[in-house]
Amino acid sequence: MRDARPIRTRYGIDIHHLAPPVGSRAFGRYLNSLKRVSHGERVPVMAHISLTDRCDCGCERCSNIPSGRVEPTFEMVGRLLAELKDAGTACVAFTGGEPLLRDDLVDIVGLCGEEVCTTLFTTGIGLDAGRASQLAGAGLCRAFVSLDHFDRESHDNTRHRPGTFDDAVRAMGLFKKYGVHTAAQAVASEELLSEGVWERYVSFCGSIGVDEILLLDPMPVRTGSKTRELPEHTKMRLRDPGLGQSIKGAPVRISTMTRLEGPDYLGCQAGYTFIYINAGGDVYPCDFLPVSFGNVYAEGLGEVLDSLSANIEAPSRHCLASHMNGFPNVPRPVSLTDAVDIIKSCRGDGLPVLMEWIK
Numbered sequence: 001m002r003d004a005r006p007i008r009t010r011y012g013i014d015i016h017h018l019a020p021p022v023g024s025r026a027f028g029r030y031l032n033s034l035k036r037v038s039h040g041e042r043v044p045v046m047a048h049i050s051l052t053d054r055c056d057c058g059c060e061r062c063s064n065i066p067s068g069r070v071e072p073t074f075e076m077v078g079r080l081l082a083e084l085k086d087a088g089t090a091c092v093a094f095t096g097g098e099p100l101l102r103d104d105l106v107d108i109v110g111l112c113g114e115e116v117c118t119t120l121f122t123t124g125i126g127l128d129a130g131r132a133s134q135l136a137g138a139g140l141c142r143a144f145v146s147l148d149h150f151d152r153e154s155h156d157n158t159r160h161r162p163g164t165f166d167d168a169v170r171a172m173g174l175f176k177k178y179g180v181h182t183a184a185q186a187v188a189s190e191e192l193l194s195e196g197v198w199e200r201y202v203s204f205c206g207s208i209g210v211d212e213i214l215l216l217d218p219m220p221v222r223t224g225s226k227t228r229e230l231p232e233h234t235k236m237r238l239r240d241p242g243l244g245q246s247i248k249g250a251p252v253r254i255s256t257m258t259r260l261e262g263p264d265y266l267g268c269q270a271g272y273t274f275i276y277i278n279a280g281g282d283v284y285p286c287d288f289l290p291v292s293f294g295n296v297y298a299e300g301l302g303e304v305l306d307s308l309s310a311n312i313e314a315p316s317r318h319c320l321a322s323h324m325n326g327f328p329n330v331p332r333p334v335s336l337t338d339a340v341d342i343i344k345s346c347r348g349d350g351l352p353v354l355m356e357w358i359k
């Protein structure tokens, strides 16, 4: 990305959250894994792991795919991380539910070691200085804290829990204090990007000292239900590398999923170099694609990767979850057979730029 805005972190130079910081041990592993991918191997370079379905919020846009099972023990997560390391995973993000609700989160982060870059997706609820310091000490590289709005009430209403705004802001301050790369994360909307609101959101994030803002696309969640499309002018703004960067006091970087996972860069890696594992161990190509290809705790990672390889042959230039949304007549939840057909129909216009480049 020619317009990347690198940020110096304690592990190296952070280019964006889809790769480890340049110079870190995890980055060397990342390059190795990409090389293997370029030689036709299937490597889960990045894995999102849900540690629990529990959460004190009730957000409509929650991407958690509930497992309906008991959450994994520390030993199960340990075995999974060991399998992922063996397979070449370089980036792991812990999510939920709310991962901070796990008493053993610090120990789980510690299992990753420096060869795997770790990220936490969190509401920030329940974080105190002691825990923030322990997580940083265990090797946590990045924390993405949900912040839907600069207005306390608006944020709390979206989360369906009073006090969540204050928890999020406090958590971001603590992560920053202990040297964790800290980002505010929100789902992009017409309202958030409207004149006046966007400027105040960016300035607010700058004023609390976060390193980055990450805007996610509004994706279909949970059961593959439809979501409202953003208008074209808002999509265009999300593609603009300068979005919000000139606002006074803006954080160091403003990233959008539209650009990072768009055809001009990484494209959609769902089920190719990226997997999502829910709290019950079911493996999905992505948190937003609720079609399971197997269970890591029951079958082991190798078998699940074989199933993914057999059905998802290459990355796509376009978001598979959004593409699936364009098939409203396919019965929900989408079956594996239907999903594979839909995924195949998304191919055909070449590879994303980065994949062409490493080929």
Ligand code: SF4
Pocket: 219, 261, 267, 268, 269, 270, 274, 285, 286, 287, 288, 289, 318, 319, 320, 321, 322
């Ligand atoms: S389907 Fe692909 S592009 Fe869409 S959110 Fe998932 S990984 Fe990203």
